Amino acid sequence: MMKPRMPIQFILMSYNGTSMNPILKAGDGIWVMPYDGKNIRRGDVIVFTPPEGDSKIIHRVVACEKQGIKTKGDNNSDFDQFLLSPDKILGQVVYARRGRELRKIYGGTTGRMIAGAIRIGQSIKERLFFLLSPAYRWFIRSGVFRGWVSGWMKTRVVSFNRLEGTELQLMIGRY
Numbered sequence: 001m002m003k004p005r006m007p008i009q010f011i012l013m014s015y016n017g018t019s020m021n022p023i024l025k026a027g028d029g030i031w032v033m034p035y036d037g038k039n040i041r042r043g044d045v046i047v048f049t050p051p052e053g054d055s056k057i058i059h060r061v062v063a064c065e066k067q068g069i070k071t072k073g074d075n076n077s078d079f080d081q082f083l084l085s086p087d088k089i090l091g092q093v094v095y096a097r098r099g100r101e102l103r104k105i106y107g108g109t110t111g112r113m114i115a116g117a118i119r120i121g122q123s124i125k126e127r128l129f130f131l132l133s134p135a136y137r138w139f140i141r142s143g144v145f146r147g148w149v150s151g152w153m154k155t156r157v158v159s160f161n162r163l164e165g166t167e168l169q170l171m172i173g174r175y
Contacts, residue, residue: 009034011091013047013056019073020045020058022118023105024096030058030105031095040064040086043111045093046071051082058093060115061107074118 011032015024023045024030032047040046044061048071059071059080068083093105106114160167 010094011047015058015096017058019076020060021075023074023114024058024093025098027098029097030093032091033094034091035086035089040069040089040092041108043109043113043115044107045105045111047090047093048084048088049090050080051084051088056090060111074115075122 011034013030013032015028015030016026018026030047040061042061042064045058046061047056047058049055050057057071057080059073059076061069062072062079063070065083068085069089070079070083072079092107094107096103096105105111154173156171158169158171160169
């Protein structure tokens with residue numbers, strides 16, 4: 001006789017913060033699956049309470065050692081300064097909803113590869129910013145951009161009197 005499958009009980013939460021950008025962004029709804037004795041793997045995105053605190057943190061597991069579990073936010077440059085014990089972990093983030101889109105949040109090897117791709121992308125973005133920012137600053141200061149935009153888009157400022165005070169809106173073309 002087959003044993004009936006028990007439905008998985010997810011913990012529903014809302015994500016706040018920037019440490020897991022772009023995988024998670026503030027306001028995302030998240031589905032957390034309790035570990036219930038399963039192995040915690042490198043690459044899993046977990047919800048935990050830090051050793052000294054009661055707030056919930058969501059970060060990726062970067063190492064599972066005998067002394068404890070090491071974590072790091074995908075958008076952070078440094079590892080968390082503490083080691084976690086398994087009893088501090090509430091569960092693994094498995095889904096996230098942003099607007100109408102429900103996305104799977106991968107853990108394990110796939111999660112590690114995604115985190116690595118994010119780090120590479122951030123590194124490229126930082127280098128491009130460093131290389132292009134002097135040219136961008138020169139371009140803005142030169143006034144070339146101002147003349148081009150105002151001639152092409154016909155910008156204007158519209159003033160509205162509100163109860164809270166005057167509201168200024170920048171109108172570009174017909175918008």
